[in-house]
Amino acid sequence: MAIEKIELELINDNPYQSRQTYHKQDIDELAASIKIHGLLQVPLARRKDGNVELAVGHLRKRAFLKLAKEGPGAWPKMPLDIRDFTDQEMSLCALEENLKRWDITPMEMARAVDSYLTNFTNETEADIATQLHTTQGNISNMRRVLRLPQQVLEKIDQGRINFSMGRELLVFQELTDEK
Structure with a gap:
């Protein structure tokens, strides 16, 4: 387990993520919470081809992207818990995370x-x-x-x-x- 701050443009979505829709209101609310309280749950990710792939935390990534648009250097990096995940583990992470969501x-x-x-x-x-x-x-x-x-x-x-x-x-x- 190694938490690192990663530049937003280097963070890719999990290729096994089935969720395709992220509601603007959810992104806005999470961004506001992160701005006030910070990131309470650090997303899991893995290194892949010089970038990073999220295992979970896609809505949090979108909230960080929204915050980054607020100004130059406002939120350029996102903390991620970098782990060694296989493709199968990445797929299972996405499945388990989505199963917990009410809106999938x-x-x-x-x-x-x-x-x-x-x-x-x-x-x-x-x-x-x-x-x-x-x-x-x-x-x-x-x-x-x-x-x-x-x-x-x-x-x-x-x-x-x-x-x-x-x-x-x-x-x-x-x-x-x-x-």
């Missing part, structure tokens, strides 16, 4: 779990279920939804169809596939 969508989580199991074939659905404190059935159902037609997946992403309805639609799709 079920589709983002399903894609993250599917990506993890596709990239790290030494892991099974049961393995990842244990690591994420859920059941193999939940993991399997998450991944099954991704087999729906693209236009249905888009409706789920848009919130026009909820994730549970998507799972129900799978039953009909599987019935028509059997014919």
